[in-house]
Amino acid sequence: MPRFCIALVLCSLLAAVPALADTAAGVTLAASPQAIAIDSLYDGMDLTVTGTIPAASQVVVRLVGEPTTVHMKEKGKVFGLLWMNLAKVTFENAPKVFLVAASPETSGETLAHLGVPGLADRIKVTTKDGATSALVAEFLKYQKAENLYREQAGEVTLTADAGETRTFRAVLHIPSRLSPGAYTIEAIAVKNGVVAGQGATAMTASFVGGPAFLADIAFGHGALYGTLASVIAILGGLVISQLFRGQKSSAH
Amino acid sequence: MIPMNLYLPIAGNSVNILAVLGLGGAVGLLSGIFGVGGGFLMTPLLMMMGIPATVAAASDSNQIVGASTSGTLIHLRLGNVDVKMGLLLLIGGVLGGTLGVQLIKILRAMGNADFLISITYVLMLGGVGSYMFVEALTSMRKAKHPAPDKPATDKPSAYARFVASLPWQMDFPRSGIRQSIITPLLLGGLVGVLSAIMGVGGGFIMVPVMVYMLRMPMHVVVGTSLFQVLFTCINVTIMQSMENHTVDFVLALVLLIGSSFGAQFGARIGRKLKGDQLKIYLAGLVLVVMFKMLYELLSRPDVLLAAVGGH
Numbered sequence: 001m002p003r004f005c006i007a008l009v010l011c012s013l014l015a016a017v018p019a020l021a022d023t024a025a026g027v028t029l030a031a032s033p034q035a036i037a038i039d040s041l042y043d044g045m046d047l048t049v050t051g052t053i054p055a056a057s058q059v060v061v062r063l064v065g066e067p068t069t070v071h072m073k074e075k076g077k078v079f080g081l082l083w084m085n086l087a088k089v090t091f092e093n094a095p096k097v098f099l100v101a102a103s104p105e106t107s108g109e110t111l112a113h114l115g116v117p118g119l120a121d122r123i124k125v126t127t128k129d130g131a132t133s134a135l136v137a138e139f140l141k142y143q144k145a146e147n148l149y150r151e152q153a154g155e156v157t158l159t160a161d162a163g164e165t166r167t168f169r170a171v172l173h174i175p176s177r178l179s180p181g182a183y184t185i186e187a188i189a190v191k192n193g194v195v196a197g198q199g200a201t202a203m204t205a206s207f208v209g210g211p212a213f214l215a216d217i218a219f220g221h222g223a224l225y226g227t228l229a230s231v232i233a234i235l236g237g238l239v240i241s242q243l244f245r246g247q248k249s250s251a252h
Numbered sequence: 253m254i255p256m257n258l259y260l261p262i263a264g265n266s267v268n269i270l271a272v273l274g275l276g277g278a279v280g281l282l283s284g285i286f287g288v289g290g291g292f293l294m295t296p297l298l299m300m301m302g303i304p305a306t307v308a309a310a311s312d313s314n315q316i317v318g319a320s321t322s323g324t325l326i327h328l329r330l331g332n333v334d335v336k337m338g339l340l341l342l343i344g345g346v347l348g349g350t351l352g353v354q355l356i357k358i359l360r361a362m363g364n365a366d367f368l369i370s371i372t373y374v375l376m377l378g379g380v381g382s383y384m385f386v387e388a389l390t391s392m393r394k395a396k397h398p399a400p401d402k403p404a405t406d407k408p409s410a411y412a413r414f415v416a417s418l419p420w421q422m423d424f425p426r427s428g429i430r431q432s433i434i435t436p437l438l439l440g441g442l443v444g445v446l447s448a449i450m451g452v453g454g455g456f457i458m459v460p461v462m463v464y465m466l467r468m469p470m471h472v473v474v475g476t477s478l479f480q481v482l483f484t485c486i487n488v489t490i491m492q493s494m495e496n497h498t499v500d501f502v503l504a505l506v507l508l509i510g511s512s513f514g515a516q517f518g519a520r521i522g523r524k525l526k527g528d529q530l531k532i533y534l535a536g537l538v539l540v541v542m543f544k545m546l547y548e549l550l551s552r553p554d555v556l557l558a559a560v561g562g563h
């Protein structure tokens with residue numbers, strides 16, 4: 001009997017681990033919506049994240065895409081005149097998307113560590129001549145220009161301390177350039193420059209409606225797609241020419 | 253409120269429909285005023301709107317399929333299409349277009365497709381723009397100070413002698429010329445390669461080629477060029493869809509609607525304006541686009557990295 005009780009207690013503790021990860025350090029969070037549907041009218045959207053952090057803490061909220069390997073070309077001068085793509089560069093463990101928003105009183109030091117510049121520590125660069133840190137900085141700049149990595153990607157508001165916790169509300173601006181996949185929303189509480197706790201929740205993005213249909217044909221049935229695109233363009237051309245012919249004849 | 257943005261899954265971004273319609277309309281307007289296809293302006297302008305270069309070029313080819321359909325029909329009815337010459341140019345164009353698509357595929361894998369598109373544009377826009385500018389300026393000066401007619405020379409040029417010496421000579425009654433079938437095949441092939449790389453119908457290259465190298469009469473040139481461009485662009489659209497997945501037909505359709513309306517108004521405006529002045533304005537516009545692209549090749553990029561491939 002005592003053995004059974006111990007096993008029961010252990011099982012209960014194990015089952016509670018995910019919840020503890022969110023709440024042990026006093027960080028809870030919920031996101032809305034939890035699934036983004038990229039339809040024909042998708043043009044970016046606002047993601048609302050609410051939750052609690054320990055009292056007297058600041059919060060950094062991040063939307064992190066799946067880690068991926070990105071192959072790129074390094075640009076350099078040819079004949080000392082024209083800029084063109086030269087050596088191949090590979091970036092590993094780079095998140096597809098990385099959006100950051102922090103509460104107003106978060107220090108610059110914290111943001112350098114938990115924000116976009118902090119990614120330099122986790123992204124691995126491979127080149128023919130050996131990795132260089134300058135390339136990571138260029139990669140972060142490239143992703144920022146593509147709106148895939150962003151600091152100040154939204155607004156975060158905090159309430160006053162209520163006992164041992166305080167609540168936060170973040171609105172992240174999701175860009176129109178969002179590819180389908182799984183994403184993690186993280187809330188990191190920072191107190192006196194030290195991480196005081198963190199929590200995470202999952203979010204997904206997927207093509208629906210028109211984009212899902214088009215992407216399926218375009219990437220899965222290229223010949224059919226190309227033929228349909230040509231036929232539709234020919235029909236479009238015929239319809240438009242008939243339209244203007246009608247206008248012309250009615251005008252005379 | 254009417255939604256103004258449309259998500260394009262092939263381009264991987266959303267665009268403002270009014271901006272795309274406006275772009276199509278503006279290029280169509282210029283096309284209608286100046287009597288050029290407008291593809292050579294459409295692709296770089298789409299690139300400036302944030303559409304990836306390869307998607308912009310391929311989708312523009314798709315748009316030209318629609319735009320050249322109605323034009324070809326009108327010229328067929330008027331008897332302005334040299335079908336025999338058009339078919340030979342077409343065979344060359346299809347082979348050249350296929351080669352061009354493969355070339356783009358290899359260069360995309362290497363990451364140099366955008367560079368090749370840019371450099372081809374700089375050379376072609378520079379060449380066509382400068383030629384038009386000089387030709388229009390000379391024509392305007394002649395109109396002010398007409399020179400006495402020069403006596404015609406009977407001696408054929410070296411090019412004419414070379415073309416006449418080629419085997420498989422054939423009559424083209426509609427154009428009233430005799431040519432070796434090798435000439436249109438080779439010239440069609442060259443335009444096909446450029447068409448695939450640049451995402452243009454090739455009209456602005458094909459027209460000078462037919463006039464100056466095949467010696468065809470102008471009214472047959474326009475109809476035959478449209479006929480050839482239509483089929484070349486169908487081939488490029490299908491090949492790009494199969495090989496590179498870069499054709500966004502929704503983008504092409506919106507551009508087509510804009511350009512068709514623009515072209516109608518452009519044609520009306522064009523009839524009211526003086527030809528040589530228009531040519532100079534168009535040459536100026538072409539040269540501005542060329543200098544913009546040249547500047548991008550010569551100045552240090554903001555980011556020293558480029559994407560490899562598209563999707």
